[in-house]
Amino acid sequence: EAQVTQNPRYLITVTGKKLTVTCSQNMNHEYMSWYRQDPGLGLRQIYYSMNVEVTDKGDVPEGYKVSRKEKRNFPLILESPSPNQTSLYFCASSRGTPTGELFFGEGSRLTVL
Amino acid sequence: QKEVEQDPGPLSVPEGAIVSLNCTYSNSAFQYFMWYRQYSRKGPELLMYTYSSGNKEDGRFTAQVDKSSKYISLFIRDSQPSDSATYLCALTAGGTSYGKLTFGQGTILTVHP
Numbered sequence: 001e002a003q004v005t006q007n008p009r010y011l012i013t014v015t016g017k018k019l020t021v022t023c024s025q026n027m028n029h030e031y032m033s034w035y036r037q038d039p040g041l042g043l044r045q046i047y048y049s050m051n052v053e054v055t056d057k058g059d060v061p062e063g064y065k066v067s068r069k070e071k072r073n074f075p076l077i078l079e080s081p082s083p084n085q086t087s088l089y090f091c092a093s094s095r096g097t098p099t100g101e102l103f104f105g106e107g108s109r110l111t112v113l
Numbered sequence: 114q115k116e117v118e119q120d121p122g123p124l125s126v127p128e129g130a131i132v133s134l135n136c137t138y139s140n141s142a143f144q145y146f147m148w149y150r151q152y153s154r155k156g157p158e159l160l161m162y163t164y165s166s167g168n169k170e171d172g173r174f175t176a177q178v179d180k181s182s183k184y185i186s187l188f189i190r191d192s193q194p195s196d197s198a199t200y201l202c203a204l205t206a207g208g209t210s211y212g213k214l215t216f217g218q219g220t221i222l223t224v225h226p
Contacts, residue, residue, distance in 0.1 A: 042217055045215075104158070
């Protein structure tokens with residue numbers, strides 16, 4: 001089954017404790033991206049990757065890091081989480097066509113205390 | 114000013130009604146226009162995609178783009194309770210910028226029997 005898998009789905013952590021949210025896709029997609037979703041703000045792009053070793057900032061990259069060492073994986077790293085990073089996070093992938101048709105994961109709800 | 118504005122609603126309609134969802138945007142570089150549907154506790158999924166100005170129909174759904182007014186719409190005919198979800202418009206300039214996808218805030222729609 002074609003899918004984008006995120007882990008963990010739910011996480012409560014404390015300020016400053018480094019964490020990684022993993023994302024893996026099994027569709028051989030070139031393009032992957034991370035979004036955060038907050039009430040009233042919709043989906044905002046954090047980082048995206050056009051292919052292995054190629055990443056670029058989205059609209060809200062501050063406080064986040066990413067890496068793309070393999071085509072299927074695109075982890076999101078929070079080096080020193082803060083309460084304003086409490087959010088619902090989505091990973092997405094696509095073949096990289098201009099239509100931007102994205103396949104989304106189920107989401108990871110992160111709470112930073 | 115946000116690049117994409119979408120009325121968050123919520124919108125509540127009776128079954129069988131015609132629903133109109135809208136987004137306005139400010140960046141004239143946007144060329145590709147999409148509508149995503151997001152059910153509760155799920156990731157968004159692509160509903161409709163259009164390129165440049167014009168209409169596109171798919172069953173009960175019609176997407177409309179007016180680039181001169183920077184205005185896009187999604188119409189749902191004969192709405193069903195299963196259409197209850199959050200609808201998000203998404204826009205991209207395509208070309209070398211296709212990695213950047215800008216979403217509206219999302220409109221929460223409830224169709225009651």
